[in-house]
Amino acid sequence: MLRTTPFHPRTSSLCLSHAWRRWSGYVVASAYELSHEREYHAIRSAAALFDISPLYKYLVRGRDAARLLDRVTTRDIARSGVGQVLYTPWCNAAGKVLDDGTIARLDAETFRMTCAEPNLRWLEENAIRLDVVIEDVSESTAALALQGPASRAILQQLADTDLSELKYYWLTATRLRGMPVTISRTGYTGDLGFEIWVDVEHALSLWDALIAAGAPYGITPAGMLALDVARIEAGLMLIDVDYVPARKALIASQTSSPFELDLGWTVNLHKQHFVGKPALAAEARRGAQWGFVGIELEWDALEKLYAEVGLAPQLPSAAWRTSVPLYVDGDQIGYATSGGWSPLLKKYIALAHIGSRWAAPGTPVEMEVTVEHRRKRAAGSVVKKPFFNPERKRT
Amino acid sequence: MAASYDAIVIGGGHNGLVCAAYLARAGKRVLVLERREQVGGAAVTEEIFPGFKFSVFSYVVSLLRPEIIRDLDLARHGLHILPLESTLTPLPNGDYLAQWSDHDQTRRELARHSLRDAEAYDEFGRLMHEMARAVKPFLGMPAPDPASLKPGDLLGLAQLGRYFRSLGAEKFHALWKLLTMSAADYLDEWFETEALKATKSASGIIGTLLGPRSPGTAYVLLHHYMGEIDGVFRAWGFAKGGNGSVSAAIAGAARGFGVDIRTGAPVARVLVTNGRTTGVALESGEEVRAKLVVSGADPRRTFLGLVGAEHLPADFLEGIHRFRFRGASGKVNLALGELPNFICLPGAGPHSSTTLRACLRGAISISPSIDYLERAYDDAKYGEVSRRPYLDIIIPSMIDPGMAPPGKHVMSIFVQYAPYHVNGGWTDARREAFGDAVIDTLAAYAPNLKSAILHRQVITPADIERIVGLSEGNIFQGELTLQQMFFLRPVPAWAQYKTPIRGLYQCGSGTHPGGGVMGASGRLAARTILKGRAA
Numbered sequence: 043m044l045r046t047t048p049f050h051p052r053t054s055s056l057c058l059s060h061a062w063r064r065w066s067g068y069v070v071a072s073a074y075e076l077s078h079e080r081e082y083h084a085i086r087s088a089a090a091l092f093d094i095s096p097l098y099k100y101l102v103r104g105r106d107a108a109r110l111l112d113r114v115t116t117r118d119i120a121r122s123g124v125g126q127v128l129y130t131p132w133c134n135a136a137g138k139v140l141d142d143g144t145i146a147r148l149d150a151e152t153f154r155m156t157c158a159e160p161n162l163r164w165l166e167e168n169a170i171r172l173d174v175v176i177e178d179v180s181e182s183t184a185a186l187a188l189q190g191p192a193s194r195a196i197l198q199q200l201a202d203t204d205l206s207e208l209k210y211y212w213l214t215a216t217r218l219r220g221m222p223v224t225i226s227r228t229g230y231t232g233d234l235g236f237e238i239w240v241d242v243e244h245a246l247s248l249w250d251a252l253i254a255a256g257a258p259y260g261i262t263p264a265g266m267l268a269l270d271v272a273r274i275e276a277g278l279m280l281i282d283v284d285y286v287p288a289r290k291a292l293i294a295s296q297t298s299s300p301f302e303l304d305l306g307w308t309v310n311l312h313k314q315h316f317v318g319k320p321a322l323a324a325e326a327r328r329g330a331q332w333g334f335v336g337i338e339l340e341w342d343a344l345e346k347l348y349a350e351v352g353l354a355p356q357l358p359s360a361a362w363r364t365s366v367p368l369y370v371d372g373d374q375i376g377y378a379t380s381g382g383w384s385p386l387l388k389k390y391i392a393l394a395h396i397g398s399r400w401a402a403p404g405t406p407v408e409m410e411v412t413v414e415h416r417r418k419r420a421a422g423s424v425v426k427k428p429f430f431n432p433e434r435k436r437t
Numbered sequence: 438m439a440a441s442y443d444a445i446v447i448g449g450g451h452n453g454l455v456c457a458a459y460l461a462r463a464g465k466r467v468l469v470l471e472r473r474e475q476v477g478g479a480a481v482t483e484e485i486f487p488g489f490k491f492s493v494f495s496y497v498v499s500l501l502r503p504e505i506i507r508d509l510d511l512a513r514h515g516l517h518i519l520p521l522e523s524t525l526t527p528l529p530n531g532d533y534l535a536q537w538s539d540h541d542q543t544r545r546e547l548a549r550h551s552l553r554d555a556e557a558y559d560e561f562g563r564l565m566h567e568m569a570r571a572v573k574p575f576l577g578m579p580a581p582d583p584a585s586l587k588p589g590d591l592l593g594l595a596q597l598g599r600y601f602r603s604l605g606a607e608k609f610h611a612l613w614k615l616l617t618m619s620a621a622d623y624l625d626e627w628f629e630t631e632a633l634k635a636t637k638s639a640s641g642i643i644g645t646l647l648g649p650r651s652p653g654t655a656y657v658l659l660h661h662y663m664g665e666i667d668g669v670f671r672a673w674g675f676a677k678g679g680n681g682s683v684s685a686a687i688a689g690a691a692r693g694f695g696v697d698i699r700t701g702a703p704v705a706r707v708l709v710t711n712g713r714t715t716g717v718a719l720e721s722g723e724e725v726r727a728k729l730v731v732s733g734a735d736p737r738r739t740f741l742g743l744v745g746a747e748h749l750p751a752d753f754l755e756g757i758h759r760f761r762f763r764g765a766s767g768k769v770n771l772a773l774g775e776l777p778n779f780i781c782l783p784g785a786g787p788h789s790s791t792t793l794r795a796c797l798r799g800a801i802s803i804s805p806s807i808d809y810l811e812r813a814y815d816d817a818k819y820g821e822v823s824r825r826p827y828l829d830i831i832i833p834s835m836i837d838p839g840m841a842p843p844g845k846h847v848m849s850i851f852v853q854y855a856p857y858h859v860n861g862g863w864t865d866a867r868r869e870a871f872g873d874a875v876i877d878t879l880a881a882y883a884p885n886l887k888s889a890i891l892h893r894q895v896i897t898p899a900d901i902e903r904i905v906g907l908s909e910g911n912i913f914q915g916e917l918t919l920q921q922m923f924f925l926r927p928v929p930a931w932a933q934y935k936t937p938i939r940g941l942y943q944c945g946s947g948t949h950p951g952g953g954v955m956g957a958s959g960r961l962a963a964r965t966i967l968k969g970r971a972a
Contacts, residue, residue, distance in 0.1 A: 044542065067541025160544070163556035178552055289560060292567070 047095040048184040048245035068096040071265035081264035088260030089190035098157045104174035116309040137321030138288040138297035158281040184245040189235030192259040210436045232276025234434040270361040277427030284379040301330035333401025339390040339422035357383040369408040444729035450478025453733030454687040455959030456944040461694035472703035482681025486892040488842040489772040492679035496849040499953035514689035517677040523799030527882040533781035534632040550630040569662035580949040582924040623655035631806035646763040648814030714940040735914035735947040736927040756928030764898030764910030767855035772892040773846040777883035803828035817854030857898035857909040914947035934962040
């Protein structure tokens with residue numbers, strides 16, 4: 043049975059478009075309004091409210107909790123501070139990414155792990171002989187993301203703690219209108235933003251409180267279509283779209299290592315042992331075969347292709363998520379996996395896998411575009427990610 | 438008959454028809470001789486109670502080869518395979534376990550029983566998918582004999598060898614386990630939910646006189662996943678109009694290629710002169726000549742019945758005697774005035790929610806635990822019908838409403854174990870007692886069942902043998918167990934459709950790969966015949 047999230051009584055009455063999509067067996071809004079455009083702009087100009095309850099959430103507790111998480115992820119969990127949140131991938135023994143998510147240290151011996159895929163069994167398999175208890179709290183914990191420049195001002199009206207003290211990728215356990223919540227300064231938009239974690243029993247009160255406090259600031263419930271545009275601008279990859287998790291890959295070439303996903307910065311080879319370390323150490327010595335990069339198309343080149351058939355450039359308003367070939371000198375050297383028009387940057391951007399030797403920013407590439415049913419190649423180049431990285435995200 | 442034929446196919450079962458169609462497609466003049474008044478063998482649809490149509494024997498399309506669907510253009514000849522998407526396992530405590538085609542829905546349902554199993558399910562599925570990919574090429578090629586030095590065998594082995602090496606160690610090791618373990622042990626390595634293990638293991642025991650704890654039963658689990666690979670062709674499903682429509686479509690294709698099909702024409706003997714066949718003699722006394730005779734009958738009937746021991750080498754005969762049948766299953770077909778009301782799905786009537794209704798459009802499996810299945814087997818091991826049998830149920834009228842009058846239903850119940858060699862032999866009284874045990878078993882889960890029954894047909898392995906001609910009522914023309922599969926099916930050194938009689942071939946399920954409504958044996962036999970300088 044397809045489930046609805048704890049916020050469904052609110053989101054369903056707002057969803058004028060009747061456009062829903064599936065996320066881990068739940069239905070969530072693609073867009074509430076008939077077009078996702080206003081929802082997107084709320085992320086960048088006011089505050090957008092996302093229902094992110096379908097994420098998998100695990101509480102990992104016990105004397106060996108940090109050891110377990112260090113054993114399975116690539117980052118140095120033991121050295122994280124209480125209240126810190128780490129973004130990390132985790133790999134199989136071959137050093138290929140299984141999933142990615144966040145690990146929040148709630149106290150010295152308690153962590154909350156968020157993931158895109160179920161990971162309970164895998165955590166338990168790695169927890170043998172460790173003093174640790176893993177609890178699947180996916181269904182008992184509801185979550186909202188409030189993202190955008192006004193997000194802090196809105197939350198501050200409700201929260202007991204001073205949120206200006208809350209640093210990027212840290213969290214605080216506090217009360218919102220008396221409800222116990224944790225607020226993390228995290229998100230999937232690359233903007234100033236927060237994620238709020240709450241027991242399901244308080245879900246609707248939380249939603250109502252945020253909407254009421256946010257109304258003067260232009261709080262806007264937003265769906266997955268708006269989020270997709272924002273996360274591409276932020277250069278953030280999406281599982282099943284930008285990479286195939288190793289558990290689902292049918293052939294080895296479908297898998298990716300953290301290095302191949304531009305996540306080398308998350309791999310701490312100085313840690314003792316962790317799953318995939320030998321393979322990753324070897325890869326680090328050898329150098330990754332693939333890079334995961336930003337691509338920006340040249341407007342003039344696009345315009346010219348369309349002008350040839352007597353059209354103005356026709357650009358996708360929503361992000362696409364198909365595999366699109368990239369070429370250098372007529373040879374395919376990679377493929378973009380998601381992309382679209384950035385309404386903010388006024389640029390046609392994409393996230394792409396590309397052979398390492400072409401991965402340096404500035405490398406000229408061509409990307410396939412279909413113009414009036416015919417496949418063409420538009421000139422562009424490799425650019426640094428993220429495409430959009432506002433100061434307010436961190437300050 | 439004035440017409441002259443290049444080839445005669447004995448038996449109009451689906452493999453015989455497939456073989457005939459392929460031979461005719463290659464330009465041969467082919468005659469199919471069927472004993473019964475209708476073609477199809479065990480794949481027939483009959484209106485045994487006015488207005489109610491039954492796939493009397495085989496009841497689902499299982500792994501019908503996509504290449505046959507394409508080559509014979511079966512869709513154009515009326516084949517329409519409808520999805521069979523869920524499996525419901527009602528439990529004695531009033532709960533249930535359901536598996537759906539939707540991944541998230543299944544995961545959540547499994548999580549209700551075990552969070553670990555819910556996650557293991559995906560990994561298990563992926564591994565089995567890979568194993569199925571590894572084994573699937575076997576279904577499309579004659580099984581090469583590792584003990585043979587013939588160029589064809591060596592080439593085939595070399596190909597397989599390269600293929601297995603390319604699998605990598607992990608998959609090869611898993612494959613080895615699948616080939617040697619029992620279904621129960623194999624599933625124990627993955628799951629803890631009894632109903633899940635039992636329901637999955639059931640596919641490993643169907644048609645054999647083995648229990649889920651018998652070694653070698655794990656392999657057959659793979660067949661389900663092979664069906665998944667052919668997903669777009671719906672190689673696993675329900676044929677609109679029942680399984681008779683599969684046979685009708687193949688027969689239509691065969692006729693389109695010029696095949697003559699005679700029904701009501703039982704063959705008495707294969708004519709053999711100097712170690713070579715010259716045709717067949719019908720029970721009517723009529724003789725039909727052809728240089729090529731292909732038998733779709735099972736190995737025992739073919740060689741001990743139609744050919745005769747005097748024409749065969751002793752070691753070959755020995756092999757045929759050793760080939761095991763041991764029919765283990767029966768069927769109960771019901772005409773129902775109303776849908777069964779399962780305790781675990783209260784109110785699953787025609788107007789209830791779509792979710793509940795969906796369960797009745799899929800398979801319903803009475804397999805609450807491995808112990809339950811193994812106890813059912815224990816009865817059979819000592820020559821008794823299972824007191825509490827394993828049941829695999831579908832309600833065809835929920836999938837194809839044309840199978841029953843409006844608002845009424847037909848139910849197909851596959852039952853195991855009903856051993857052919859039952860103590861005291863099969864009698865009418867025993868048959869009815871067997872039927873009663875099945876109804877009692879099911880009624881414990883769906884109490885309105887008894888009052889809903891308008892008509893019942895009970896089929897024992899002895900009935901299957903008598904009506905369809907399958908020896909000992911074995912639905913696969915011989916047990917699908919490892920010691921008689923691949924290059925050992927039916928007899929070592931004679932596993933590639935040829936026989937010691939020149940010009941005589943086999944094309945039935947008793948040859949590699951055998952089993953289910955696949956048609957692979959028929960196709961491979963035709964290919965072998967056409968490749969050789971036969972006839």
